[in-house]
Amino acid sequence: MDILPDTTAETVGDSAYRRIRTDLIFGKLTPGQKLKLERMSSAYGTSISTLRETLNRLCSEGLVVAEGQRGFEVAPISAAEFQEIAELRELLEGHMIEKSFAAGDLDWEAHIVSAHHKLAAMERMLLSGERSDAESWKQCDFQFHRALVAACGSKVLLDAHAAVYDRYLRYQMIAVVFRGEMAAAEHRELKELALKRDAKGANKVLHTHIHDCVTHALRNSDWLKPVTAKDVQREPRKKAKAS
Template sequence: MTVRLVYNSLMKHPSDDQTISTTVFDALRRDIVFCNLKPGEKLKLEALKARYNASVSTLREVLNRLVSERLIETSGQRGFFVAGVSRQELREIADLRILLESHAMDLSFAAGDTEWEGQVVAAHHKLHRMEERMLANDLSAREEWKRYDWEFHQALISACGSASLMAVHGNVFDRYLRYQMLALTFRGAIAVEQHQQLMQAALDRDGARAKEVLRRHIDGGVEDSLAANPPVWAPDP
């Protein structure tokens, strides 16, 4: 199962073309977010046709959609490339995620009911089980770990009442996740404790506490990613 962070709404009876386009979009997006396609890599249509079993017209549509999400770049006649990465962009994406997620938590904490609380607790339970495996140095399921991480953070904001806010947050979360996958960092007990604190703050409806923990949580992830210093960083301007 992919960590697909923004789910597209289809018509009740989607056409075959729509279904194929969505499938290819999800697969290509996943490969970029999880760094199966590396930053700066040229995306050649013939190779993509074979990899995703898709027509050139479908691929062009998908590639342009991903350009709008800033996961792919295009430059004149040079074609399409996986978007590059830089220290500056990581910091910008992290700050934007903090801004969006903090606002969404405020709205969600105010509106959430008992059912929402149950969703938060259940999402944290699944994440914690995966974190226990990571703490035991079992790194074989990194995609499942990040899927549960996503589901927990989504649960925290799921009662915010704004589909637009969650969609924008989802795209930013994906772009932040790509940097984490590039560095493949797990901050161990510190991150585990911060997730526990976020769950408790949600149950207590303590927005101020949750936002303070979230900032430390994301800033810590940025510091770890920067310290890993993968070789694909673009120079900062």
């Protein structure tokens, strides 16, 4: 995840890629939407040829789908895919937590405390009813989870985790998921368990954190429908909203 990167030496193509990718992840380009090249070329300030390269790159990340000769569209979403992505995130992050908690030093601990401080401030804003800055909130959320696993010692794992997190985040933003104080409490507990180097306890909290997010999204989002009645206890359908 690199939602707010340093763009000092960014090319036109890099800028278009970053902006389109951000709009896909944060739901500004909606699932199934046709991506008209002429319109997008004007909106993102890039040539048709560069735009094609960008969209093909995003196809490889699972965020865009190529329709053969008919062009491109935003990748669809489904409850089944969200559950698969969530399981992959838990598998990766849980493994990385074990490695990171064993190897982390005092600087690692300080980074976790700092990242949690920023996230907690954003969560207090959300709990007070201020919901306008979703990108900053989720940037802080990612930075906290990234801090937990930062000492895992593997760039391959960190890159894989970032890619999976972005696909997970796309579902969160489409479903407008904020579970309120429960999520904030889980983040506090993860911070404390990291400082105690309790990887087993942290992985239990992480399981709840991810599983309950998926359940909440399936229950409350008009975009997502459970695969079967067993996937999530059915509730009356209502318009998706943050809770």
